[in-house]
Amino acid sequence: xxxxxxxxxxxxxxxxxxxxxxxxxxxxxxxxxxxxxxxxxxxxxxxxxxxxxxxxxxxxxxxxxxxxxxxxxxxxxxxxxxxxxxxxxxxxxxxxxxxxxxxxxxxxxxxxxxxxxxxxxxxxxxxxxxxxxxxxxxxxxxxxxxxxxxxxxxxxxxxxxxxxxxxxxxx
Numbered sequence: 001x002x003x004x005x006x007x008x009x010x011x012x013x014x015x016x017x018x019x020x021x022x023x024x025x026x027x028x029x030x031x032x033x034x035x036x037x038x039x040x041x042x043x044x045x046x047x048x049x050x051x052x053x054x055x056x057x058x059x060x061x062x063x064x065x066x067x068x069x070x071x072x073x074x075x076x077x078x079x080x081x082x083x084x085x086x087x088x089x090x091x092x093x094x095x096x097x098x099x100x101x102x103x104x105x106x107x108x109x110x111x112x113x114x115x116x117x118x119x120x121x122x123x124x125x126x127x128x129x130x131x132x133x134x135x136x137x138x139x140x141x142x143x144x145x146x147x148x149x150x151x152x153x154x155x156x157x158x159x160x161x162x163x164x165x166x167x168x169x170x171x
Contacts, residue, residue, distance in 0.1 A: 005081045007101050009054060010109070011035035012075050017058075019067035029063035031056050031070070033078065055100040056080065062106050075109040 011033035019029045037050045056078050058066050070076060080103040089096050 006079075007082055008077070008079050009033055009035055009056075009101065010075065010077045011054065013070055013072050014053060016072050017066045017070050019063050027060055027063040027067075029058045029066050031058065031066060031076075033076070055098070056103055057083075057100060058103045058106060062103060065108075066106060069108055077107040077109055078103050079105040079107075 014032040014034050017029050017031050019027050021027055033054045033056055035052045035054055037052065039048055040046070041048050066076075078101060080101045082099055083102045084097055084099050086095065086097045088094070
């Protein structure tokens with residue numbers, strides 16, 4: 001019989017992420033998401049809310065990005081799989097288990113906080129050192145006209161984009 005193990009969660013971090021490294025040099029970061037579920041009670045017509053706290057483990061570059069750009073309270077979208085951890089309780093000797101999510105992908109949500117300092121940015125993708133991907137210049141697109149204006153084809157592309165009022169990438 002076939003099986004499928006896929007989880008998509010969107011929630012807020014309950015604490016600041018802490019990145020650590022394995023002896024092999026791989027980055028690992030454990031975070032906890034608070035995920036809200038809201039519904040209306042049909043009997044009382046009252047709005048109700050339930051909060052679930054989900055443990056998530058991030059590995060590699062994703063763990064490093066989480067440590068750099070996420071902070072307590074920031075929203076994040078996680079895609080991953082369920083994994084069950086099993087251990088023996090040292091105090092009681094009983095077998096214990098816990099279900100957690102191992103992330104395959106992470107998307108930072110929300111906007112930047114004031115100042116955009118590392119560790120406080122929560123919006124969009126982490127800023128790249130060279131900016132967004134730019135279209136390749138091609139003589140067939142008539143880029144010779146840029147030589148007279150002193151602008152590069154890349155500058156023209158971004159100058160023509162609508163402004164959102166800030167320095168954010170327009171997508």
